[in-house]
Amino acid sequence: MPKKGWGVPVCLILMSMPLLIPWNVVGAMWNIFALPDIGFLGNSLNSLGFDYNFTQQSGDAWFTTILMDVWHWTSLVVLLSYAGLNSIQPAYYQAAEIDGASRWDVFRYIELPKMKKVLTLAILLRFMDSFMIYTEPFVLTGGGPGNATNFLSLDLVKMALGQFDLGPAAAMSLIYFLIVLLMCWVFYSLMMKDEGRT
Numbered sequence: 001m002p003k004k005g006w007g008v009p010v011c012l013i014l015m016s017m018p019l020l021i022p023w024n025v026v027g028a029m030w031n032i033f034a035l036p037d038i039g040f041l042g043n044s045l046n047s048l049g050f051d052y053n054f055t056q057q058s059g060d061a062w063f064t065t066i067l068m069d070v071w072h073w074t075s076l077v078v079l080l081s082y083a084g085l086n087s088i089q090p091a092y093y094q095a096a097e098i099d100g101a102s103r104w105d106v107f108r109y110i111e112l113p114k115m116k117k118v119l120t121l122a123i124l125l126r127f128m129d130s131f132m133i134y135t136e137p138f139v140l141t142g143g144g145p146g147n148a149t150n151f152l153s154l155d156l157v158k159m160a161l162g163q164f165d166l167g168p169a170a171a172m173s174l175i176y177f178l179i180v181l182l183m184c185w186v187f188y189s190l191m192m193k194d195e196g197r198t
Contacts, residue, residue: 001082012082015075023072027139030068034140054141058148061141065149068136073129077122084118085111120191127187131180152176 036042045052143150160169
């Protein structure tokens with residue numbers, strides 16, 4: 001992405017487009033996009049010789065679900081990283097240029113350490129969001145084929161609304177929340193353990 005000029009707003013708008021699409025529309029789009037006979041992705045993979053059918057093969061269903069989620073949320077990580085890069089003071093780049101640092105050295109010793117908090121936040125947001133995934137796989141595969149892409153969030157909704165077992169569903173959701181909270185705390189602690197030394 002360019003740092004200056006007219007290309008900056010164009011790139012930012014294009015990058016943020018997937019974030020503006022509602023979750024259920026993303027699932028419906030990818031459902032049509034990945035159909036093995038008429039979808040662009042499915043038809044292209046099948047014409048290249050791959051046996052692709054996300055409605056019948058669990059590996060293809062996982063591949064499509066992961067690809068859809070990465071497409072939908074990579075924009076958030078890119079926008080956060082771009083904001084972090086722009087917050088680095090030009091004096092660091094000037095000092096590196098005077099010292100004759102290579103592009104790799106600038107990235108390794110200036111940009112990456114200065115972006116540690118931004119990248120930690122981006123990874124933590126994506127980590128937490130991966131536990132809350134519901135709408136996209138529900139619309140795309142419905143948890144199928146069989147139970148191949150059945151996430152815990154889909155099980156919770158089936159238990160609470162489908163079977164109307166509100167007590168066990170509430171207990172399960174609280175346990176799920178505590179597991180997510182504990183994992184995020186451990187993850188954040190590991191990512192920021194050296195922060196007090198710098």
